[in-house]
Amino acid sequence: MPTDDELLELAERVGSKARTAKITIGTAESCTGGLVAHLVTEVPGSSAYFRGSLVTYADQVKVDLADVPEATLAAHGAVSAQVAVAMAEGARSRLGADVVVAITGIAGPDGGSDDKPVGLTYIAVADDRGHDVQKHVWDQDRAGNKRLSAAAALTLVIDRLASRAP
Amino acid sequence: MPTDDELLELAERVGSKARTAKITIGTAESCTGGLVAHLVTEVPGSSAYFRGSLVTYADQVKVDLADVPEATLAAHGAVSAQVAVAMAEGARSRLGADVVVAITGIAGPDGGSDDKPVGLTYIAVADDRGHDVQKHVWDQDRAGNKRLSAAAALTLVIDRLASRAP
Numbered sequence: 001m002p003t004d005d006e007l008l009e010l011a012e013r014v015g016s017k018a019r020t021a022k023i024t025i026g027t028a029e030s031c032t033g034g035l036v037a038h039l040v041t042e043v044p045g046s047s048a049y050f051r052g053s054l055v056t057y058a059d060q061v062k063v064d065l066a067d068v069p070e071a072t073l074a075a076h077g078a079v080s081a082q083v084a085v086a087m088a089e090g091a092r093s094r095l096g097a098d099v100v101v102a103i104t105g106i107a108g109p110d111g112g113s114d115d116k117p118v119g120l121t122y123i124a125v126a127d128d129r130g131h132d133v134q135k136h137v138w139d140q141d142r143a144g145n146k147r148l149s150a151a152a153a154l155t156l157v158i159d160r161l162a163s164r165a166p
Numbered sequence: 167m168p169t170d171d172e173l174l175e176l177a178e179r180v181g182s183k184a185r186t187a188k189i190t191i192g193t194a195e196s197c198t199g200g201l202v203a204h205l206v207t208e209v210p211g212s213s214a215y216f217r218g219s220l221v222t223y224a225d226q227v228k229v230d231l232a233d234v235p236e237a238t239l240a241a242h243g244a245v246s247a248q249v250a251v252a253m254a255e256g257a258r259s260r261l262g263a264d265v266v267v268a269i270t271g272i273a274g275p276d277g278g279s280d281d282k283p284v285g286l287t288y289i290a291v292a293d294d295r296g297h298d299v300q301k302h303v304w305d306q307d308r309a310g311n312k313r314l315s316a317a318a319a320l321t322l323v324i325d326r327l328a329s330r331a332p
Contacts (some may be wrong), residue, residue, distance in 0.1 A: 015320055027200075027221075031207075032204075032207075033200075033203050033204050033206065033207025033208075033212075033216075033219075034193075034195070034199075034200030034201065034203030034204040034207065034219050035204040035223060036200070037195075037199050037200030037203075037221045037223075038198075038199050038200040038201040038204045038312075040199065041197075041198075041199025041200065041223065041273075041312075042190070042199075042308070042309055042312070043222075044274075044275055044308055045276060046199075046223075046278065047223055047277075050199075050223050050224075051222040051223060051224045051227055052220070052221045052222050052224055052227040052231070053199075053200050053219070053220075053221035053264075054218070054219075054220065054231075055193075055200065055203045055218045055219035055220075055221065056218050057203075057207065057212075057216050057218040057219075058213070058216075058217045058218055058261075058262075060262060061217055061262070064260070064262070065220075065231065065260060065261075088235070088251070094231060095227055095231075096224075096225075096226060096227070096230070098280065105320040107207075109210055110210065110211060111213075125242070129211075137178075142208070143208055143212055144202075146174075146207075146208070149174055151219075152224060
């Protein structure tokens with residue numbers, strides 16, 4: 001599981017790359033509950049590139065604030081690749097950010113099912129060129145699953161920013 | 167400075183009181199950057215009472231997503247009692263939450279001035295009965311100021327929920 005120092009180092013790398021590329025970033029978070037935004041804003045000067053976050057814990061907030069279509073939620077469930085992508089794209093528009101990473105998953109200990117076990121997490125990144133989405137199944141406790149999701153989300157942003165470099 | 171365990175204990179007390187009172191909560195965060203939402207969602211089962219958070223780091227996001235009037239920002243600045251209250255009231259409506267706590271401040275190390283030093287922080291809580299707002303001037307580093315703000319915000323919610331009890 002990533003340590004505090006490792007998480008902070010990932011956030012610093014996000015900041016370094018965002019500054020270099022003159023790119024603004026944002027997050028849309030369900031299961032991580034704001035942890036990714038918290039880590040990004042631990043970095044001094046992050047207000048230069050961080051626009052903000054939509055922590056859309058309740059499904060209705062996903063719809064109202066991140067513009068996730070109700071039909072997408074109904075068809076695929078809140079923990080799905082489709083909702084992760086919709087959160088990222090909706091938040092990108094709402095926050096006015098160049099790159100947004102979105103996380104939706106089941107942190108546990110409750111909420112799992114046969115189809116969607118505790119630890120199942122989708123992470124999507126969106127920018128003006130499109131989106132990527134990842135599926136993970138973490139095996140830690142609630143706090144550990146949140147941290148693993150945060151590390152993966154920050155890494156996905158770093159990779160996306162690197163792929164945009166000239 | 168509050169320890170991890172002390173912060174988590176405050177989040178657990180928020181959860182216990184919200185469950186007992188059947189009250190939903192949300193946060194609107196600027197300088198804390200999502201830390202309060204992260205702490206609230208460390209508690210298993212918090213999805214029963216936590217609606218979400220607007221992490222409004224950029225001023226335009228405060229306007230667009232938390233409905234902070236541009237005139238209020240222009241007249242008082244983003245770090246002001248007036249903006250803290252506007253964030254809390256705007257987010258309460260946007261998130262559909264019964265009680266919202268909002269935090270705006272200067273975490274540092276940059277951004278301070280003679281009038282508004284690093285550490286200056288306003289924390290507001292709003293519910294259907296009105297609002298309260300507090301002013302603090304913290305004296306820690308960026309990470310410490312965020313933690314002190316988070317502890318004060320959680321405490322303000324606990325007090326508000328206690329004051330609503332029959």
